[in-house]
Amino acid sequence: MATIRIILLTIFCGAWGMILPAFARPLVPLTTFNQNPLVAIYGLPVTTPGTLVSSGQTELELRVDVASLCSSSQHSEANINLDGETYRYALAVKRGLGRDFEIGLEIPYIQHSAGFLDNFIREWHNTFNLPQGERDDVADDQFSYSYHDNDSDLLLSDKENGLGDVRFTAAYRLMGGPGDKHHLALRGSLKLPTGNEEKLLGSGSTDLALWLSSSHFYRQETIALFASGGMLLMTDSDVLSDQQRNIVGFGSLGLAWQAFSAVAFKAQLDGHSAFYDSSFTELSESVQLAFGGSIDLSAKTSLDLGVSEDIIVDSAPDVVFHLALRTHF
Numbered sequence: 001m002a003t004i005r006i007i008l009l010t011i012f013c014g015a016w017g018m019i020l021p022a023f024a025r026p027l028v029p030l031t032t033f034n035q036n037p038l039v040a041i042y043g044l045p046v047t048t049p050g051t052l053v054s055s056g057q058t059e060l061e062l063r064v065d066v067a068s069l070c071s072s073s074q075h076s077e078a079n080i081n082l083d084g085e086t087y088r089y090a091l092a093v094k095r096g097l098g099r100d101f102e103i104g105l106e107i108p109y110i111q112h113s114a115g116f117l118d119n120f121i122r123e124w125h126n127t128f129n130l131p132q133g134e135r136d137d138v139a140d141d142q143f144s145y146s147y148h149d150n151d152s153d154l155l156l157s158d159k160e161n162g163l164g165d166v167r168f169t170a171a172y173r174l175m176g177g178p179g180d181k182h183h184l185a186l187r188g189s190l191k192l193p194t195g196n197e198e199k200l201l202g203s204g205s206t207d208l209a210l211w212l213s214s215s216h217f218y219r220q221e222t223i224a225l226f227a228s229g230g231m232l233l234m235t236d237s238d239v240l241s242d243q244q245r246n247i248v249g250f251g252s253l254g255l256a257w258q259a260f261s262a263v264a265f266k267a268q269l270d271g272h273s274a275f276y277d278s279s280f281t282e283l284s285e286s287v288q289l290a291f292g293g294s295i296d297l298s299a300k301t302s303l304d305l306g307v308s309e310d311i312i313v314d315s316a317p318d319v320v321f322h323l324a325l326r327t328h329f
């Protein structure tokens with residue numbers, strides 16, 4: 001059934017894209033990052049393009065990421081168990097200032113719960129012959145985000161929801177402009193500890209990220225390549241503080257293809273170094289594969305739909321479903 005649904009969705013998107021008019025908007029990557037609840041609390045940026053919002057224009061984006069986790073490990077006297085679902089809703093706004101500057105703000109709302117996707121994800125993995133991990137060994141739709149070390153529970157004991165850590169963003173154009181094929185931007189973000197770290201809604205740290213983002217367009221801008229990389233600097237957090245690292249590297253590499261007049265397909269690899277000094281894979285470096293596409297709904301509005309999988313198994317959620325509604329005014 002899952003295969004049939006995917007085929008029908010692909011046919012629908014293709015047909016929709018052929019009947020919609022074309023809109024002159026540059027291709028951008030999926031705005032994804034690792035939704036592991038022990039990583040997402042820090043200031044790891046979403047994947048960004050080398051292009052900036054045009055001067056005097058405002059971009060408003062509503063993102064929804066639904067992450068399903070099911071992993072556990074035990075080493076010596078410590079064990080970790082991440083079994084549940086995390087929903088991250090983010091409202092992001094960016095404004096173009098002059099020709100070369102962009103500023104922005106992101107406000108997230110986070111919900112940790114047992115969820116309802118376990119059976120669907122098991123079918124998804126069976127359809128694509130992906131490993132089930134420990135899903136066949138545990139009951140569906142349970143919740144446990146725990147880390148036990150020397151008989152102390154260091155994570156969540158119950159479901160939680162609330163405001164996450166607010167981020168401010170900025171960008172400066174280094175290369176490219178309207179009509180150019182190659183674009184490069186210096187980007188930065190500042191994450192403030194507005195979320196409750198005891199509820200795993202934030203880290204309790206103040207984080208500064210600096211990175212370069214590039215976009216390269218080919219074949220009359222119907223094909224785009226994206227690349228980015230940078231560093232994240234963090235003050236001491238209140239989550240697993242004795243294991244936290246204060247510097248993390250991250251990067252992304254992606255491809256987009258404007259297959260139809262209003263439909264583009266996208267794929268990318270997002271990765272980062274470890275946030276913790278730990279032998280647990282759940283706390284290690286990570287690489288995720290994200291794929292999906294976007295549909296232009298009007299001259300100013302588009303919808304991104306995507307799915308990401310953990311390439312390094314257990315270092316990120318088994319599956320993350322990504323939705324981003326983006327508009328300009």
